[in-house]
Amino acid sequence: xxxIIAEKPAVAAAIAAAFGGGSKTASAYRLSNGDAVTWxxxxxxxxxxxxxxxxxxxxxxxxxxxxxxxxxLVLQPDHKAHYEAIVALARQxxxxxxxxxxxxxxQRLVDEVIEYAGLTDKPCRRVLINDNNPGPIxxxxxxxxxxxxxxxxxxxxxxxxxxxxxxxxxMTRACTLAARAKGVDGVLSVGRVQTPxxxxxxxxxxxxxxxxxxxxxxxxxxxxxxxxxVTATCQPGKDDPVDDKGRLTNPAVAQAMVNSLRGQTxxxxxxxxxxxxxxxxxxxxxxxxxxxxxxxxxxxxxxxMELTQSLRDKHNAITYNRSDxxxxxxxxxxxxxxxxxxxxxxxxxxxxGANPTLRSKAFDSSKVTAHHAIIPTERVPDLTxxxxxxxxxxxxxxxxxxxxxYPPEQWRSTEVVFSANGxxxxxxxxxxxxxxxxxxxxxxxxxxxxxDDQEGRSNLEAxxxxxxGMVKDAASQQGTTKPPPRYTMKTLLQDLTxxxxxxxxxxxxxxxxxxxxxxxxxxxxxxxxxxxxxHIETLFKRGFVEEKxxxxxxxxxxxxxxxALPALAVKPDLTxxWDEQQRQIEAGVLDFRTVIRGVDATIxxxxxxxxxxxxxxxSSAPVCPVCGKGHLRKRSSTKGDFWACSAYPACKATCPDTxxxxxxxxxxxxxxxKPGKAVAS
Numbered sequence: 001x002x003x004i005i006a007e008k009p010a011v012a013a014a015i016a017a018a019f020g021g022g023s024k025t026a027s028a029y030r031l032s033n034g035d036a037v038t039w040x041x042x043x044x045x046x047x048x049x050x051x052x053x054x055x056x057x058x059x060x061x062x063x064x065x066x067x068x069x070x071x072x073l074v075l076q077p078d079h080k081a082h083y084e085a086i087v088a089l090a091r092q093x094x095x096x097x098x099x100x101x102x103x104x105x106x107q108r109l110v111d112e113v114i115e116y117a118g119l120t121d122k123p124c125r126r127v128l129i130n131d132n133n134p135g136p137i138x139x140x141x142x143x144x145x146x147x148x149x150x151x152x153x154x155x156x157x158x159x160x161x162x163x164x165x166x167x168x169x170x171m172t173r174a175c176t177l178a179a180r181a182k183g184v185d186g187v188l189s190v191g192r193v194q195t196p197x198x199x200x201x202x203x204x205x206x207x208x209x210x211x212x213x214x215x216x217x218x219x220x221x222x223x224x225x226x227x228x229x230v231t232a233t234c235q236p237g238k239d240d241p242v243d244d245k246g247r248l249t250n251p252a253v254a255q256a257m258v259n260s261l262r263g264q265t266x267x268x269x270x271x272x273x274x275x276x277x278x279x280x281x282x283x284x285x286x287x288x289x290x291x292x293x294x295x296x297x298x299x300x301x302x303x304x305m306e307l308t309q310s311l312r313d314k315h316n317a318i319t320y321n322r323s324d325x326x327x328x329x330x331x332x333x334x335x336x337x338x339x340x341x342x343x344x345x346x347x348x349x350x351x352x353g354a355n356p357t358l359r360s361k362a363f364d365s366s367k368v369t370a371h372h373a374i375i376p377t378e379r380v381p382d383l384t385x386x387x388x389x390x391x392x393x394x395x396x397x398x399x400x401x402x403x404x405x406y407p408p409e410q411w412r413s414t415e416v417v418f419s420a421n422g423x424x425x426x427x428x429x430x431x432x433x434x435x436x437x438x439x440x441x442x443x444x445x446x447x448x449x450x451x452d453d454q455e456g457r458s459n460l461e462a463x464x465x466x467x468x469g470m471v472k473d474a475a476s477q478q479g480t481t482k483p484p485p486r487y488t489m490k491t492l493l494q495d496l497t498x499x500x501x502x503x504x505x506x507x508x509x510x511x512x513x514x515x516x517x518x519x520x521x522x523x524x525x526x527x528x529x530x531x532x533x534x535h536i537e538t539l540f541k542r543g544f545v546e547e548k549x550x551x552x553x554x555x556x557x558x559x560x561x562x563x564a565l566p567a568l569a570v571k572p573d574l575t576x577x578w579d580e581q582q583r584q585i586e587a588g589v590l591d592f593r594t595v596i597r598g599v600d601a602t603i604x605x606x607x608x609x610x611x612x613x614x615x616x617x618x619s620s621a622p623v624c625p626v627c628g629k630g631h632l633r634k635r636s637s638t639k640g641d642f643w644a645c646s647a648y649p650a651c652k653a654t655c656p657d658t659x660x661x662x663x664x665x666x667x668x669x670x671x672x673x674k675p676g677k678a679v680a681s
Contacts, residue, residue, distance in 0.1 A: 003028075003093035004037045004127075005086065005110050007100045010320065012039035014132035015099060027085035036093070038086050040100075044079035045112040047165055048072035062177045066170045066607045068600065071162055073116045087117045095123045098147045101370040102128040104586070107150050108157035126150050130368050131329040155592040156585040163578060163599040164192055170603045171569070174610045175561070181614065181646050183621025183631020188561055189542055192574045193527040194535040195562075198544050199570035200495060202554045202562040203502070204487050211483030216247035217254035218477045221425055223266045223418065225469030226462055232418055232425035234261065234474070247479070254476040257423065261474040264421040268467040271460070273414045280403035280437035282326035282362050283373035285521060286529035287493055289396065294489035297392055298550065301493060301533030307393045308374070315386065316379040318397055322530040323371035326521060330365045332372070336405065342378040347398055350440060354405035362404050375401045399440050406437035414460040420471050429460030487552040489536075496532055499572050500524020511576035515583075526572045556618070564617040566606065621646075625664045626653035632662045 006012035016022050016029035016037045023030045028038040050057035053069040075083055090096060096114065100106035114120060124147035129140050171190035179188050219234040234257055236242050241250045248254045284292075289308070293299040299307075308321035336356040344351040362373065376398050383391045410433040418425040485491070500512040500523060512524030527535055539545045544558030554562065562570055581598070584590035621631040630647030632655060643662035645651040655662040 001093050002035045002095045002097055003086075003089050004035060004097040004099050005090075005113070006037065006039045007042070007106050007109060008320075009039045009041070011099065011129065011132065012037045014134075015129070015137055018134035018137035027082055028089060036089050037099075038089060040086075040109060040113065041079060041082075043109050043112075044076050044083055045073050045109070045116050046076060047161055048074045049165075050169060060173050060177055062174065062611065065174050065177075065611075066600070066604050067166075067173075071158075071596075073112055075116065083113070083117075086113065087119075090114075090117065090119050090122065093122070095125065096147075097141075097144070098124055098126045098150075099129060102130055103370045104153045104157035104160075104582070106370060107153040108161070111147075111151075111154040112158075124148075130370055131331065131365070131372070133329065133331050135331060136329065152586045152588050156582040159585055159592040159595045160578065160582055162596050166596075166599060167192055167574075167603055170607060174607045175565070175615055178610050178615035179561075179617050179619075180633065181630070182617060183619040183623075183633055183646050184557075184617055185621075185633055186557075187542060189538060190565070190569060191535065191538075192578070193531065194538055195565065195569050196499070196526055196572045196575070197492075197496065197532075197535055198539055198554065198558055198562055200492065200499065200502070201487055201539075201545055201552055202559050202570075204484060205554050205559070208483045208486050211481075214243070214249070214481045215251075216243055216245075216249055216479050216481065217251055218247065218479060219254055219257045219261070219474060220477060221261050221266075221420070221474040222472045223420075223425070223427075223469055224472050225266055225268065225418070226464075226467045228460075228462070229472075230416070230427050230458070230460065230463075232416075232427035235424045235426060237423075243481075251476065251478070258474045258476050260421050261423060261471045264471045266418045266420040266425070266469050266471050268416060268463050268465055269419050269424075270417040271414065271463045271465055272416075273412055273461050275410070275412050275433075277408040277410045277436075279408045280360060280406055281400065282360075283328065283375050283400050283404065284397055285323050285326045285373055286321060287324070287497060287521065287532065288326065289374060289393070290533065291490045291493040292396060293393060294493060296396075297389075298489070299389070299393075300489065300537070302537045303389070304393060305533045307390050311386075311390055311394055311397075315381045315390075317377060317381050317394060319373075319375050319377060320371045321374055323369075323374055324521070324529045325367070325369045325371055326362070326373045327364050327367040328362050328372045328375065329368050330363050332375075333359055333363045339376065339378055340402070340405065342380050343376060343398060343402065346380050346383060347395075347402070350399060350402050353439065354402050355407075356405055358405050358407065360404040403437040403440055406440065407434065409436040409438045410434040412461070414463075416460050416463050427460060429458045431459050431461065488550050489547070489552060492536075492552055493532070496527055497521055497525035498523045499526050503572065503576075505573070508571075508573050508576045511580050512572060515576065515579045524572075526575045560618045564615045566609070568602075568606075622662060622664065624651060624653050625655070627651040632664075634660075634662075 004015055006015060012029060016031065019031050019033070022032055028036045030036055048069070050067045050069045052074065053072065057064065057067055096119065098110045100110035114124065125144040126147040126149065127140050127144045129137055131137070168189070168191050172187065175188040175190055221232050221234055223230045223232055236246065236248050240248060240253055243249050286308070290301045290304045293304045294301070308318065311317045312321045340351050340354055340356050374397055386394060412431045412433060414429040416427045418427070500509045503509040503512060503524070509524065516522035516524055539558070543555055544561065546553055546555050568574060581590060581595045585592050585595065619631055621633060624630040624632055624645040624647065627645060627647055630645040630651050632643040633646050634657065635642055635644050641657040643655040643657060645653040655664050657663070
């Protein structure tokens with residue numbers, strides 16, 4: 001008997017269905033051939049934490065840093081019964097089949113169960129499944145390999161998890177304790193991904209606020225040519241003063257250009273019309289859905305994660321919701337007629353124009369990673385059974401899928417080049433041919449970057465080379481350079497996939513780009529679709545960023561903390577360097593323990609720096625009136641709130657609390673009163 005261990009219940013169900021279904025128990029499917037298929041719920045085993053190794057680490061103490069503790073696996077208590085059922089089945093089995101997702105994380109989370117249960121001596125095969133259709137699943141079982149072949153992949157994921165855990169625990173405690181010495185309350189968390197996200201927001205805020213305005217000038221001319229009026233833009237000459245975007249910077253030069261154009265003969269030097277088309281946007285992955293939902297409804301990434309989880313788990317209305325892929329397996333195209341027919345009952349108007357025989361570029365098996373794009377299932381819920389927000393997200397997913405079966409948007413664009421008194425002028429025109437998939441989207445949803453301005457909407461196809469006319473008028477329009485826009489949730493999410501463009505170190509940039517070389521929607525990014533929402537949520541929770549209207553801003557605390565940290569912490573360098581090492585582990589040329597030792601050395605150096613120099617962070621806490629060195633921090637005791645010096649126990653000064661503020665009057669400030677027992681952080 002074989003025991004097949006899948007990463008998720010849905011994958012286990014798909015495997016069972018591919019081999020005839022079988023009977024289902026609380027913990028497994030029993031197949032007719034005697035095999036069993038069980039499942040995990042993601043990581044049911046986790047890494048042990050410092051205080052689970054030694055209780056002394058429950059207390060945050062700078063002298064105890066850096067903390068070193070062994071790598072230890074711990075069973076999640078809420079999965080104990082299911083884990084025990086898996087182990088019982090495994091002990092009965094002649095062979096195990098590892099059916100985790102085909103990536104390092106998927107490899108690790110099944111391996112850690114096998115390791116924790118002491119089943120490493122049991123024969124184990126590895127099946128790689130990235131399509132839950134019966135045919136591809138059965139084909140994958142025909143080409144299984146020994147699970148030991150994939151151990152480097154598992155160790156790579158382990159090294160990353162241990163490194164992230166140790167870096168987060170040590171750096172968060174060191175920074176928090178150093179900040180408390182200056183009177184800054186709260187937890188100042190540090191993370192390999194979380195802190196560089198803060199770095200992006202702070203850098204954008206500083207660039208926005210530090211922008212020095214300058215003016216540029218655009219010369220527009222109104223031409224009468226070939227019986228029609230055309231608006232054209234005069235191009236600067238090769239010797240004219242321009243900015244980095246090729247715009248005139250000297251108003252006198254612009255005005256001279258205007259004067260030399262008015263009343264002059266204009267001749268068409270070239271006229272080119274090109275047929276163009278644009279295909280529908282690809283189906284959603286999680287990040288693209290989070291970005292669009294943030295733009296349309298101001299939903300946070302966490303909200304979208306929770307809403308899609310509900311649509312998947314509660315309503316069975318969508319496929320796997322944490323996917324980083326926007327493509328579908330080719331075999332999925334055969335399911336389109338049935339799926340569109342199921343959707344038609346609720347989305348008749350959307351589906352009416354869909355042609356299931358059309359095959360968009362989304363159907364490409366070679367581009368599917370561990371999971372395919374997020375699409376609806378044939379379990380189409382009544383929209384009234386969904387919450388308002390669930391319905392909004394569901395409709396976005398449905399529309400993006402249905403758009404794959406609409407023809408492309410088609411138009412003709414025309415560019416006309418004129419000459420007039422030695423100047424070159426250009427005009428563009430557009431003629432819409434067919435809206436195609438655009439009929440599914442409102443005008444306000446059209447990407448501003450692809451929408452032509454009103455000037456370019458005219459039909460210039462009648463103009464031919466040699467046509468002559470006159471410059472009826474010309475004018476110089478002054479523009480003002482704009483600072484980089486502050487982040488919105490949508491633009492921040494989009495930038496997390498391409499932070500490499502902000503990296504100045506060519507080696508680090510190259511490493512980030514290499515990391516994402518096989519990904520479609522990532523170009524040197526940080527974080528994963530499944531974790532980015534939690535990192536952003538933590539930044540809000542810690543008070544490092546805030547949302548004002550649609551704009552994201554770094555707070556005073558967030559910016560002060562950012563500025564106090566070393567560049568290594570606030571830039572994506574760690575992601576790039578650690579990822580390179582993980583690829584070396586996967587290739588079998590680097591031992592995972594060597595990587596962890598290197599991370600420990602980095603942490604030790606940073607902790608030593610903080611111990612020696614402290615943290616240069618601003619504090620609004622009042623200076624201790626007794627020692628003059630520490631800061632007063634609000635504490636709680638069994639007798640109520642009071643304020644105590646951050647230099648305790650060297651200074652035992654306390655002050656009463658009056659309406660949330662320390663009463664530092666001379667008669668009440670004292671260095672002899674013993675503070676009450678403070679509530680632990």
